[in-house]
Amino acid sequence: xxxxxxxxTVGVIPPTExxxxxxxxxxxxxxxxxxxxxxxxxxxxAAIVVFWIVCAVFGNSFAPHNPLAxxxxxxxxxxxxxxxxxxxxxxxxxxxxxxxxxHNILVIAPMATLLGTALGTALGLVMGYFGGTVDAVVGRLVETVLALPVIxxxxxxxxALGPSIPTLVVVIGFVFAPLIARTVxxxxxxxxxxxxxxxxxxxxxxxxxxxxxxxxxxxxPPILVEFTVRIGYAIFTVATLSFLGLGxxxxxxxxxxxxxxxxxxISAGYxxxxxxxxxxxxxxxxxVNLIADxxxxxxxx
Amino acid sequence: MTAPAAPIEHAQPxxxxxxxxxxxxxxxxxxxxxxxxxAVRDVSFRVxxxxxxxxxxxxxxxxxxxALGIERYLxxxxxxxxxxxxxxxxxxLAMGPEALRELRAxxxxxxxxxxxxxxxxxxxxxRQVAEVFEVAGLHSSEAFxxxxxxxxxxxxxxxxxxxxxxxxxxxxxxAQRVVVAMALASDPSLLIxxxxxxxxxxxxxxxxxxxxxxxxxxxxxxxxxxSHNLAxxxxxxxxxxxxxxxxxxxxxxxxxxxxxPRHPYTVGLLRCIPRGGLRKDHGRLDTIPGFxxxxxAQRVGCIFASRCALADDRCRSEAxxxxxxxxxxxxxxxxxxxxxxxxxxxxxxxxxxxxSGPPESVVRLGSVSKTFTTRGERVQxxxxxxxxxxxxxxxxxxxxxxxxxTTLARALLGLxxxxxxxxxxxxxxxxxxDVRGRNREELKTLQIVFQNPDSxxxxxxxxxxxxxxxxxxxxxxxxxxxxxRVIELVESVRMEERHLVxxxxxxxxxxxxRVAIARAFGGEPRVVVCDEPTSALDVSVQAxxxxxxxxxxxAEQVTYLFISHDLRVVGYLSxxxxxxxxxxxxxxxxxxxxxxxxxxxYTEALVSSVPTIDGVPPTRIRxxxxxxSTASPPPGCxxxxxxxxxxxxxxxxxxxxxLVEVEPGHLMRCHIGVEELRRLQAPAADNH
Numbered sequence: 001x002x003x004x005x006x007x008x009t010v011g012v013i014p015p016t017e018x019x020x021x022x023x024x025x026x027x028x029x030x031x032x033x034x035x036x037x038x039x040x041x042x043x044x045x046a047a048i049v050v051f052w053i054v055c056a057v058f059g060n061s062f063a064p065h066n067p068l069a070x071x072x073x074x075x076x077x078x079x080x081x082x083x084x085x086x087x088x089x090x091x092x093x094x095x096x097x098x099x100x101x102x103h104n105i106l107v108i109a110p111m112a113t114l115l116g117t118a119l120g121t122a123l124g125l126v127m128g129y130f131g132g133t134v135d136a137v138v139g140r141l142v143e144t145v146l147a148l149p150v151i152x153x154x155x156x157x158x159x160a161l162g163p164s165i166p167t168l169v170v171v172i173g174f175v176f177a178p179l180i181a182r183t184v185x186x187x188x189x190x191x192x193x194x195x196x197x198x199x200x201x202x203x204x205x206x207x208x209x210x211x212x213x214x215x216x217x218x219x220x221p222p223i224l225v226e227f228t229v230r231i232g233y234a235i236f237t238v239a240t241l242s243f244l245g246l247g248x249x250x251x252x253x254x255x256x257x258x259x260x261x262x263x264x265x266i267s268a269g270y271x272x273x274x275x276x277x278x279x280x281x282x283x284x285x286x287x288v289n290l291i292a293d294x295x296x297x298x299x300x301x
Numbered sequence: 302m303t304a305p306a307a308p309i310e311h312a313q314p315x316x317x318x319x320x321x322x323x324x325x326x327x328x329x330x331x332x333x334x335x336x337x338x339x340a341v342r343d344v345s346f347r348v349x350x351x352x353x354x355x356x357x358x359x360x361x362x363x364x365x366x367x368a369l370g371i372e373r374y375l376x377x378x379x380x381x382x383x384x385x386x387x388x389x390x391x392x393x394l395a396m397g398p399e400a401l402r403e404l405r406a407x408x409x410x411x412x413x414x415x416x417x418x419x420x421x422x423x424x425x426x427x428r429q430v431a432e433v434f435e436v437a438g439l440h441s442s443e444a445f446x447x448x449x450x451x452x453x454x455x456x457x458x459x460x461x462x463x464x465x466x467x468x469x470x471x472x473x474x475x476a477q478r479v480v481v482a483m484a485l486a487s488d489p490s491l492l493i494x495x496x497x498x499x500x501x502x503x504x505x506x507x508x509x510x511x512x513x514x515x516x517x518x519x520x521x522x523x524x525x526x527x528s529h530n531l532a533x534x535x536x537x538x539x540x541x542x543x544x545x546x547x548x549x550x551x552x553x554x555x556x557x558x559x560x561x562p563r564h565p566y567t568v569g570l571l572r573c574i575p576r577g578g579l580r581k582d583h584g585r586l587d588t589i590p591g592f593x594x595x596x597x598a599q600r601v602g603c604i605f606a607s608r609c610a611l612a613d614d615r616c617r618s619e620a621x622x623x624x625x626x627x628x629x630x631x632x633x634x635x636x637x638x639x640x641x642x643x644x645x646x647x648x649x650x651x652x653x654x655x656x657s658g659p660p661e662s663v664v665r666l667g668s669v670s671k672t673f674t675t676r677g678e679r680v681q682x683x684x685x686x687x688x689x690x691x692x693x694x695x696x697x698x699x700x701x702x703x704x705x706x707t708t709l710a711r712a713l714l715g716l717x718x719x720x721x722x723x724x725x726x727x728x729x730x731x732x733x734x735d736v737r738g739r740n741r742e743e744l745k746t747l748q749i750v751f752q753n754p755d756s757x758x759x760x761x762x763x764x765x766x767x768x769x770x771x772x773x774x775x776x777x778x779x780x781x782x783x784x785x786r787v788i789e790l791v792e793s794v795r796m797e798e799r800h801l802v803x804x805x806x807x808x809x810x811x812x813x814x815r816v817a818i819a820r821a822f823g824g825e826p827r828v829v830v831c832d833e834p835t836s837a838l839d840v841s842v843q844a845x846x847x848x849x850x851x852x853x854x855x856a857e858q859v860t861y862l863f864i865s866h867d868l869r870v871v872g873y874l875s876x877x878x879x880x881x882x883x884x885x886x887x888x889x890x891x892x893x894x895x896x897x898x899x900x901x902x903y904t905e906a907l908v909s910s911v912p913t914i915d916g917v918p919p920t921r922i923r924x925x926x927x928x929x930s931t932a933s934p935p936p937g938c939x940x941x942x943x944x945x946x947x948x949x950x951x952x953x954x955x956x957x958x959x960l961v962e963v964e965p966g967h968l969m970r971c972h973i974g975v976e977e978l979r980r981l982q983a984p985a986a987d988n989h
Contacts, residue, residue, distance in 0.1 A: 195757035198716050199820070201736045203774040204744045217761035 042294025048287035065093035115173030124184025321523035327384035355538030410484035416476035427464025474505035553630030575873030660691035697875030745824030754813035775824025811842035
């Protein structure tokens with residue numbers, strides 16, 4: 001994807017030979033998707049994510065029990081045929097709560113990342129394209145936001161605005177934007193000095209056209225990679241916030257909140273109440289990272 | 302294996318026990334995405350002891366692959382899949398890792414194209430050169446002494462100082478000398494030079510070539526010289542092999558091959574080069590039609606048949622064997638007797654418009670200066686440049702790198718804002734210094750074709766969009782009118798409608814440059830800046846682009862400001878030439894005068910540094926020393942530090958001469974009078 005860079009299989013080729021063996025230029029979306037479908041890393045990650053998406057969308061219809069139904073006679077029941085993952089302190093089916101609990105995280109994390117990417121891309125384009133004073137001023141602001149620990153900023157905002165899905169999306173999007181802006185800015189700095197930008201100036205194109213129509217398509221690959229990596233972090237952040245009690249209010253099934261509600265009874269031997277939501281979070285984060293790796297290696301080839 | 306016994310149809314390379322290098326029926330294969338692709342096919346040649354052998358070919362011909370194969374230094378996916386290679390009688394392909402290390406350390410040295418990347422940027426030069434001696438087993442203090450002596454040998458005037466420097470502190474020419482010194486340090490029996498001067502200025506190239514030629518006679522190394530530049534090969538090599546698409550098509554003594562080529566490809570290649578003072582008035586350059594076959598393509602018959610005007614059914618069905626022509630010449634062509642009479646593929650006739658009346662000024666630059674400030678240091682990239690462009694003419698702009706050619710072009714276009722006090726006039730009207738302050742009429746008047754189409758064309762946009770946007774913005778067309786204009790433009794650069802949907806990565810270098818030209822002509826420009834438009838292209842492609850530029854100029858009466866470091870190309874295309882040095886115009890005059898003299902001593906040096914393919918090389922005016930830094934130009938005449946004709950009495954060191962009209966239409970910046978220069982340069986001028 002990076003111009004002039006050769007595929008790993010070709011190795012080091014002297015400059016004069018390069019033009020012959022080079023799979024030159026950017027890949028079309030079709031070749032990218034074809035290569036992704038041949039990447040085992042991507043496929044495994046995608047399979048896990050698809051599984052959780054199915055759970056998030058249709059979970060209520062195939063979960064073995066109502067995730068909210070309390071069975072006060074079967075609290076803290078261990079794994080059994082009736083409750084494959086056991087029950088929690090209120091006698092709710094852990095398996096059903098894990099399945100239905102995918103919903104929140106899979107709504108909030110991608111939306112928040114999308115918002116952060118859109119914001120960060122616009123910011124990065126402006127910084128990289130205009131440079132100079134604009135870059136210096138916006139750059140300092142971005143660094144200020146980056147200097148604050150993500151969780152502390154998020155906690156402050158959620159406390160102030162009250163926990164809800166839109167709040168979480170906006171807060172996480174806001175704290176992610178500077179990170180993406182930095183990546184985009186670096187890519188734009190390279191593109192800005194290429195002659196096609198000069199050619200655009202010479203036919204009278206204005207700054208917005210040059211930024212969004214000329215430069216943006218050329219910096220999409222790093223943005224796409226950053227986006228997939230950020231989703232992984234977003235899942236983590238959502239889980240952390242709901243663990244801290246800043247997610248959707250109980251009794252909504254939620255992995256982070258369920259861990260928070262039940263971790264105090266691990267010492268009593270009721271490990272399944274914590275382990276399965278934790279595994280769910282881990283599997284989703286790993287899966288998203290596998291997808292990110294797959295996307296990155298295909299785009300970098 | 303000896304010459305007389307060889308059958309005439311299957312000539313073997315003549316080998317003798319003393320050969321430094323024998324390449325025998327070698328194939329090199331690259332494995333790309335699971336498929337084997339043959340990059341070099343059945344190549345045989347030998348380099349005798351002390352001999353200099355040139356391999357010439359365009360990109361994709363397999364020259365560098367072959368060089369890497371000889372060193373067993375092919376990339377991981379490449380291998381020598383057939384044949385044998387021996388250096389000093391030892392089979393390179395059978396060597397184990399230890400023997401191979403020994404071979405690379407002591408027997409074979411290589412010099413690459415980019416001196417900047419051949420040296421480690423974080424290690425001082427002295428350390429790097431000394432390392433070569435340490436590998437050979439010397440102690441570090443002794444190695445340092447030998448390194449210093451070696452640098453002195455490559456004519457570095459203050460080796461001690463250079464050794465304490467880092468590579469980025471050296472100029473390109475100096476760095477390449479260091480690389481040559483390292484290559485020769487082990488006293489190799491075979492020196493491989495892969496495009497060693499391609500990245501250097503003509504004046505520096507001439508120096509490095511002289512140096513290599515001098516050292517060769519001294520050190521008794523054999524040389525394998527690889528270049529796309531036929532003139533450089535003609536200058537440096539006794540024998541030459543011509544590679545085409547991975548095959549050796551012709552081999553023989555360099556002089557004979559270039560004077561009487563016997564393979565149609567060699568004939569075509571030589572005709573693509575504007576040489577022997579050829580100018581556009583004499584007609585179009587010839588070109589080689591078609592495209593290089595893609596590497597690894599299945600071949601039936603002669604590999605060149607699809608591009609050859611002499612090809613018949615036999616050529617298309619049967620591969621021509623290497624035929625021995627005697628005198629050490631071999632050629633693989635059925636029609637080698639008729640090669641000299643190869644029909645032209647491009648008609649020569651070109652109706653240049655007759656110019657009458659006084660030249661009409663289109664652009665006038667008035668004392669344009671540009672000062673860059675980097676880290677508190679003021680660098681004067683342009684100093685009071687006054688220049689006029691006339692309607693329908695080509696003004697060639699020449700000078701070494703760093704002379705301010707590109708800065709001048711960018712200032713004219715408004716991409717760089719010149720210092721206050723500079724004026725730019727279009728058709729007599731002053732225009733805004735910044736491109737963003739210019740109106741559509743002014744924008745469409747001035748356009749540019751950039752050097753590197755990969756950078757100049759947005760790689761995410763299709764050809765239709767690339768040209769269409771220019772038509773929309775500059776010609777103000779939309780809808781059906783725009784569609785028709787785009788097609789018209791694409792056809793005017795000899796491309797087809799089917800190319801419209803393609804993206805730049807799907808086009809060859811020549812086609813990309815055509816798209817860039819079509820885009821520049823989108824709004825019927827009056828002046829087009831051509832900034833080294835052919836320097837990234839092969840000669841056969843270059844010829845086609847030069848023809849296209851001339852045809853468009855004839856049709857549209859457009860003015861070119863043509864920047865190039867290749868004086869033959871500038872000479873072919875230009876009506877007038879301006880010579881720049883350290884941001885100043887040194888000479889402006891008609892192409893004829895600037896080339897043949899009397900000319901400025903700097904121009905004289907530039908002109909004589911161009912290697913020629915024909916006949917005896919001209920007596921070269923050597924330039925001593927490095928190009929001074931633009932940040933601290935020498936006092937007086939800026940050229941006096943390198944001028945071979947500097948005057949006694951110190952006027953050159955004290956006062957900067959003005960740019961004055963020494964003859965009608967001929968401006969020069971020199972203390973020496975034009976008549977005196979005419980007298981001084983008279984004997985040299987005969988040779989041009």
